[in-house]
Amino acid sequence: MTRLCLIFDLDDTLYSEHEFAYSGFRAIERWAYGKWGIEGIAHDMKQMLDSGMLGKLFQEAFAKHRPEHSEEEFAELRDIYRTHDPEIALFDDAQWAIAHFAGQVPMGLITDGTTEMQQAKVRALDIAHHFDKIVFTHEGGGRDFHKPHPWSYEAIEAELGSTDARYVYVGDNAAKDFVTPNLRGWTSVQVRRPKTIHRQDVIADGGTPQHVINSLRELPGILGD
Ligand SMILES: [Mg+2]
Numbered sequence: 001m002t003r004l005c006l007i008f009d010l011d012d013t014l015y016s017e018h019e020f021a022y023s024g025f026r027a028i029e030r031w032a033y034g035k036w037g038i039e040g041i042a043h044d045m046k047q048m049l050d051s052g053m054l055g056k057l058f059q060e061a062f063a064k065h066r067p068e069h070s071e072e073e074f075a076e077l078r079d080i081y082r083t084h085d086p087e088i089a090l091f092d093d094a095q096w097a098i099a100h101f102a103g104q105v106p107m108g109l110i111t112d113g114t115t116e117m118q119q120a121k122v123r124a125l126d127i128a129h130h131f132d133k134i135v136f137t138h139e140g141g142g143r144d145f146h147k148p149h150p151w152s153y154e155a156i157e158a159e160l161g162s163t164d165a166r167y168v169y170v171g172d173n174a175a176k177d178f179v180t181p182n183l184r185g186w187t188s189v190q191v192r193r194p195k196t197i198h199r200q201d202v203i204a205d206g207g208t209p210q211h212v213i214n215s216l217r218e219l220p221g222i223l224g225d
Helices: 017-036 041-050 057-065 071-083 092-101 115-125 151-160 179-183 216-223
Strands: 003-008 107-111 133-136 165-171 187-191 211-213
Touching (some): 003 216, 017 071, 041 057, 071 115, 092 216, 107 151, 133 151, 151 165, 179 187, 187 216
Parallel strands (some): 003 107
Protein backbone atom coordinates (compact mmCIF):
# COMPACT_ATOMS: atom_id res chain seq x y z
CA MET A 1 0.00 0.00 0.00
CA THR A 2 1.53 3.31 -0.98
CA ARG A 3 0.86 6.38 1.06
CA LEU A 4 -0.43 9.38 -0.84
CA CYS A 5 1.29 12.73 -0.18
CA LEU A 6 -0.43 15.63 -1.86
CA ILE A 7 1.60 18.72 -2.68
CA PHE A 8 0.09 21.87 -4.16
CA ASP A 9 1.36 24.95 -5.93
CA LEU A 10 -0.23 28.20 -4.70
CA ASP A 11 -0.56 30.91 -7.39
CA ASP A 12 -3.29 30.14 -9.93
CA THR A 13 -3.66 26.64 -8.47
CA LEU A 14 -5.42 27.44 -5.19
CA TYR A 15 -6.46 31.06 -5.85
CA SER A 16 -6.40 33.53 -8.73
CA GLU A 17 -3.11 35.41 -9.09
CA HIS A 18 -4.98 38.10 -11.04
CA GLU A 19 -6.97 38.81 -7.88
CA PHE A 20 -3.71 39.23 -5.98
CA ALA A 21 -2.41 41.60 -8.64
CA TYR A 22 -5.59 43.72 -8.60
CA SER A 23 -5.42 43.83 -4.81
CA GLY A 24 -1.79 44.99 -5.03
CA PHE A 25 -2.70 47.65 -7.60
CA ARG A 26 -5.36 48.99 -5.21
CA ALA A 27 -2.76 49.16 -2.42
CA ILE A 28 -0.46 51.10 -4.76
CA GLU A 29 -3.35 53.43 -5.62
CA ARG A 30 -3.95 54.19 -1.92
CA TRP A 31 -0.25 54.82 -1.38
CA ALA A 32 0.18 57.03 -4.46
CA TYR A 33 -2.97 59.00 -3.65
CA GLY A 34 -1.89 59.50 -0.04
CA LYS A 35 1.56 60.69 -1.07
CA TRP A 36 0.95 62.74 -4.18
CA GLY A 37 -2.80 62.79 -4.83
CA ILE A 38 -2.29 60.51 -7.85
CA GLU A 39 -5.49 58.85 -9.09
CA GLY A 40 -6.07 56.16 -11.68
CA ILE A 41 -2.82 54.20 -11.45
CA ALA A 42 -4.64 51.01 -10.34
CA HIS A 43 -7.00 51.31 -13.29
CA ASP A 44 -4.07 51.66 -15.71
CA MET A 45 -2.17 48.77 -14.15
CA LYS A 46 -5.23 46.55 -14.42
CA GLN A 47 -5.65 47.44 -18.07
CA MET A 48 -1.98 46.70 -18.77
CA LEU A 49 -2.17 43.34 -17.02
CA ASP A 50 -5.41 42.41 -18.75
CA SER A 51 -3.83 43.22 -22.12
CA GLY A 52 -0.97 40.81 -21.36
CA MET A 53 1.77 43.13 -20.06
CA LEU A 54 3.81 41.76 -17.16
CA GLY A 55 7.50 42.69 -17.11
CA LYS A 56 7.42 46.48 -17.48
CA LEU A 57 4.00 47.10 -16.00
CA PHE A 58 5.11 48.89 -12.83
CA GLN A 59 7.69 51.03 -14.64
CA GLU A 60 5.27 52.15 -17.34
CA ALA A 61 2.37 52.91 -15.03
CA PHE A 62 4.56 54.84 -12.58
CA ALA A 63 6.31 56.70 -15.40
CA LYS A 64 2.92 57.86 -16.70
CA HIS A 65 1.61 59.08 -13.33
CA ARG A 66 4.84 60.30 -11.77
CA PRO A 67 7.44 60.82 -14.51
CA GLU A 68 9.92 62.46 -12.11
CA HIS A 69 9.95 59.55 -9.65
CA SER A 70 13.17 58.45 -7.98
CA GLU A 71 14.56 54.94 -7.73
CA GLU A 72 13.68 54.89 -4.05
CA GLU A 73 10.06 55.73 -4.82
CA PHE A 74 9.94 52.96 -7.37
CA ALA A 75 11.40 50.50 -4.86
CA GLU A 76 8.74 51.62 -2.38
CA LEU A 77 6.00 50.99 -4.95
CA ARG A 78 7.27 47.46 -5.50
CA ASP A 79 7.41 46.88 -1.74
CA ILE A 80 3.83 48.08 -1.33
CA TYR A 81 2.75 45.45 -3.85
CA ARG A 82 4.74 42.67 -2.22
CA THR A 83 3.93 43.41 1.40
CA HIS A 84 0.30 44.60 1.36
CA ASP A 85 -2.39 42.47 3.01
CA PRO A 86 -4.01 40.93 -0.07
CA GLU A 87 -7.74 40.60 -0.63
CA ILE A 88 -7.86 37.14 -2.17
CA ALA A 89 -9.94 33.99 -1.75
CA LEU A 90 -9.52 30.30 -2.54
CA PHE A 91 -11.04 28.98 -5.75
CA ASP A 92 -14.21 27.01 -4.91
CA ASP A 93 -12.64 23.72 -6.02
CA ALA A 94 -9.49 24.47 -4.00
CA GLN A 95 -11.55 25.03 -0.89
CA TRP A 96 -13.30 21.75 -1.61
CA ALA A 97 -10.03 19.83 -2.20
CA ILE A 98 -8.39 21.15 0.95
CA ALA A 99 -11.44 20.18 3.02
CA HIS A 100 -11.55 16.78 1.31
CA PHE A 101 -7.89 15.84 1.78
CA ALA A 102 -6.77 17.72 4.90
CA GLY A 103 -6.28 15.33 7.79
CA GLN A 104 -6.66 12.37 5.41
CA VAL A 105 -3.27 12.52 3.69
CA PRO A 106 -0.08 14.52 4.38
CA MET A 107 -0.27 17.78 2.46
CA GLY A 108 2.41 20.21 1.35
CA LEU A 109 2.72 23.48 -0.49
CA ILE A 110 5.58 24.65 -2.71
CA THR A 111 5.46 28.24 -3.86
CA ASP A 112 7.77 30.62 -5.76
CA GLY A 113 8.01 34.37 -5.22
CA THR A 114 9.51 36.58 -2.55
CA THR A 115 8.91 34.95 0.82
CA GLU A 116 7.16 37.92 2.43
CA MET A 117 4.70 38.18 -0.46
CA GLN A 118 3.93 34.45 -0.51
CA GLN A 119 3.54 34.44 3.28
CA ALA A 120 1.03 37.30 3.03
CA LYS A 121 -1.01 35.25 0.54
CA VAL A 122 -0.98 32.16 2.78
CA ARG A 123 -2.03 34.33 5.71
CA ALA A 124 -4.87 35.98 3.76
CA LEU A 125 -6.17 32.59 2.60
CA ASP A 126 -5.89 31.21 6.15
CA ILE A 127 -4.68 27.81 4.94
CA ALA A 128 -1.38 27.23 6.78
CA HIS A 129 -2.93 24.94 9.39
CA HIS A 130 -4.05 22.49 6.69
CA PHE A 131 -0.52 21.87 5.46
CA ASP A 132 2.11 19.69 7.10
CA LYS A 133 4.91 21.47 5.26
CA ILE A 134 5.02 24.75 3.36
CA VAL A 135 8.14 25.52 1.34
CA PHE A 136 8.81 29.08 0.19
CA THR A 137 11.38 28.36 -2.50
CA HIS A 138 12.88 31.85 -2.17
CA GLU A 139 14.10 30.89 1.31
CA GLY A 140 16.47 28.40 -0.28
CA GLY A 141 18.54 31.33 -1.56
CA GLY A 142 16.46 33.55 -3.83
CA ARG A 143 15.25 33.19 -7.37
CA ASP A 144 17.75 30.44 -8.25
CA PHE A 145 15.83 28.16 -5.90
CA HIS A 146 12.50 28.70 -7.61
CA LYS A 147 10.98 25.68 -9.38
CA PRO A 148 12.21 23.56 -11.07
CA HIS A 149 15.19 23.67 -8.65
CA PRO A 150 14.99 20.40 -6.65
CA TRP A 151 15.57 22.01 -3.21
CA SER A 152 11.88 22.49 -2.35
CA TYR A 153 10.83 19.04 -3.55
CA GLU A 154 13.64 17.45 -1.52
CA ALA A 155 12.51 19.43 1.54
CA ILE A 156 9.00 18.02 1.12
CA GLU A 157 10.31 14.47 0.81
CA ALA A 158 12.49 14.94 3.89
CA GLU A 159 9.57 16.24 5.94
CA LEU A 160 6.63 14.15 4.74
CA GLY A 161 8.48 11.21 3.31
CA SER A 162 8.41 7.52 3.84
CA THR A 163 9.74 4.78 1.58
CA ASP A 164 6.23 3.89 0.44
CA ALA A 165 5.16 7.49 -0.24
CA ARG A 166 3.46 8.37 -3.49
CA TYR A 167 4.01 12.08 -4.05
CA VAL A 168 1.60 14.02 -6.21
CA TYR A 169 2.32 17.58 -7.32
CA VAL A 170 -0.60 19.70 -8.43
CA GLY A 171 0.19 22.96 -10.22
CA ASP A 172 -0.85 25.15 -13.13
CA ASN A 173 2.38 26.09 -14.88
CA ALA A 174 3.92 23.46 -17.16
CA ALA A 175 6.86 25.77 -17.86
CA LYS A 176 8.27 25.00 -14.41
CA ASP A 177 6.01 23.03 -12.07
CA PHE A 178 6.37 19.44 -13.30
CA VAL A 179 10.00 19.01 -14.47
CA THR A 180 11.34 17.97 -11.07
CA PRO A 181 8.30 15.94 -9.96
CA ASN A 182 8.61 13.94 -13.19
CA LEU A 183 12.34 13.41 -12.59
CA ARG A 184 11.80 12.27 -9.01
CA GLY A 185 9.06 9.79 -9.82
CA TRP A 186 6.22 11.92 -8.49
CA THR A 187 2.82 12.05 -10.13
CA SER A 188 2.31 15.42 -11.85
CA VAL A 189 -1.10 17.01 -12.30
CA GLN A 190 -1.87 20.24 -14.13
CA VAL A 191 -5.05 22.08 -13.25
CA ARG A 192 -6.18 24.29 -16.12
CA ARG A 193 -7.59 27.66 -15.16
CA PRO A 194 -9.54 29.97 -17.48
CA LYS A 195 -7.29 32.95 -16.68
CA THR A 196 -3.71 32.64 -15.47
CA ILE A 197 -0.76 35.00 -15.08
CA HIS A 198 1.57 32.55 -16.82
CA ARG A 199 0.54 30.87 -20.08
CA GLN A 200 -0.60 27.31 -19.59
CA ASP A 201 0.46 26.01 -22.99
CA VAL A 202 4.22 26.48 -22.54
CA ILE A 203 5.77 23.16 -21.54
CA ALA A 204 9.34 22.83 -20.28
CA ASP A 205 11.58 19.99 -21.45
CA GLY A 206 10.56 17.03 -19.33
CA GLY A 207 7.74 19.07 -17.84
CA THR A 208 4.71 17.47 -19.46
CA PRO A 209 2.13 16.81 -16.74
CA GLN A 210 0.96 13.22 -16.44
CA HIS A 211 -2.61 14.35 -15.84
CA VAL A 212 -4.49 17.46 -16.90
CA ILE A 213 -7.69 18.38 -15.08
CA ASN A 214 -10.07 21.34 -15.14
CA SER A 215 -11.05 21.23 -11.49
CA LEU A 216 -9.43 19.99 -8.30
CA ARG A 217 -12.66 18.06 -7.72
CA GLU A 218 -11.27 15.59 -10.30
CA LEU A 219 -8.32 14.71 -8.02
CA PRO A 220 -9.91 11.77 -6.15
CA GLY A 221 -10.87 10.20 -9.50
CA ILE A 222 -7.39 10.30 -11.00
CA LEU A 223 -5.64 9.40 -7.75
CA GLY A 224 -7.84 6.40 -7.10
CA ASP A 225 -8.97 7.80 -3.78
MG1 LIG B 1 1.21 28.61 -10.13
